[in-house]
Amino acid sequence: MKAGTIFDLTGDVALVTGASSGLGARFAEVLAANGARVALVARRRERLDSLRERIVAAGGTAIAVEADVLDRAAMLRTFDRTEAAFGTVTVLVNNAGAAQGVRALDMSEEEWRRILSLDLDSVFFWSQEGARRMLAAGAKGSIVNTASVLAFGVSKGVAAYAVAKAGVVQLTRALSLELAFKGVRVNAIAPGWFVTEINRTFLESEKGQEMKRAIPMGRFGSEGDLDGVLLLLASKAGGYITGATLIVDGGQVIEVG
Numbered sequence: 287m288k289a290g291t292i293f294d295l296t297g298d299v300a301l302v303t304g305a306s307s308g309l310g311a312r313f314a315e316v317l318a319a320n321g322a323r324v325a326l327v328a329r330r331r332e333r334l335d336s337l338r339e340r341i342v343a344a345g346g347t348a349i350a351v352e353a354d355v356l357d358r359a360a361m362l363r364t365f366d367r368t369e370a371a372f373g374t375v376t377v378l379v380n381n382a383g384a385a386q387g388v389r390a391l392d393m394s395e396e397e398w399r400r401i402l403s404l405d406l407d408s409v410f411f412w413s414q415e416g417a418r419r420m421l422a423a424g425a426k427g428s429i430v431n432t433a434s435v436l437a438f439g440v441s442k443g444v445a446a447y448a449v450a451k452a453g454v455v456q457l458t459r460a461l462s463l464e465l466a467f468k469g470v471r472v473n474a475i476a477p478g479w480f481v482t483e484i485n486r487t488f489l490e491s492e493k494g495q496e497m498k499r500a501i502p503m504g505r506f507g508s509e510g511d512l513d514g515v516l517l518l519l520a521s522k523a524g525g526y527i528t529g530a531t532l533i534v535d536g537g538q539v540i541e542v543g
């Protein structure tokens with residue numbers, strides 16, 4: 287089979303949360319470039335609008351939907367708007383997230399709950415809604431969650447984030463099991479360090495440069511390094527893959543000590 291055929295997403299409707307910057311913006315562009323019609327979801331409207339313009343200028347199709355992933359009413363409106371524009375979402379990318387920069391002993395309950403709500407709970411509720419709608423429409427689909435290497439190892443100051451991302455890995459497995467027979471695949475991508483707004487200040491600091499030198503491949507992830515894994519999980523090329531978390535980190539999590 288030709289690569290261009292098995293990775294093709296023509297006829298698919300994708301919804302990407304956290305599409306206003308970083309990894310999510312790239313995910314949306316890659317899905318659109320490979321034929322999917324894409325709903326771009328985040329809170330910063332202007333960012334979504336300019337991404338939409340870029341996608342359309344490149345020959346793709348997209349709509350921008352402003353929504354906070356923590357707001358369940360906004361979630362329902364987002365799926366409704368996407369369905370009205372393009373039809374049932376068949377590729378759902380749960381990517382919105384935020385990092386934490388507080389040591390455990392200094393963390394407030396409010397901050398703990400904010401990170402868990404955003405980085406774990408929202409993945410559950412958007413997956414639940416997306417899968418319900420796929421099943422109701424009799425559509426097969428793919429859910430792709432953004433986890434992190436911090437699901438597998440920890441560093442100081444990331445307790446809530448690491449717990450949330452480990453939860454995403456296990457949630458991916460649990461949902462995949464319940465949905466496999468119904469034709470909905472659920473997988474996750476666990477990126478290593480990619481320089482984006484979430485971590486730019488830290489990764490460009492002396493400590494960040496030290497971390498870069500410790501990565502077996504000697505560099506941070508760069509634009510394009512997640513394109514292949516995203517397309518694999520979203521398309522029929524990955525049609526028998528479910529419950530998996532694919533680590534893309536230049537070898538980072540292999541090393542002990």
Ligand SMILES: NC(=O)c1ccc[n+]([C@@H]2O[C@H](COP(=O)([O-])OP(=O)(O)OC[C@H]3O[C@@H](n4cnc5c(N)ncnc54)[C@H](OP(=O)(O)O)[C@@H]3O)[C@@H](O)[C@H]2O)c1
Nearest residue numbers: 304306307308309328329330354355382383479480482484
């Ligand atoms: N960069 C890395 O090294 C790395 C590594 C592993 C995992 N990740 C994960 O990758 C994902 C994307 O992160 P990134 O690195 O691309 O960072 P980013 O550039 O800061 O992007 C985060 C995205 O999430 C959106 N977002 C945050 N809170 C939201 C909310 N309440 N409702 C809707 N959207 C919200 C932001 O949009 P608005 O602010 O416009 O709402 C933005 O589009 C996250 O899940 C992150 O944990 C990143």
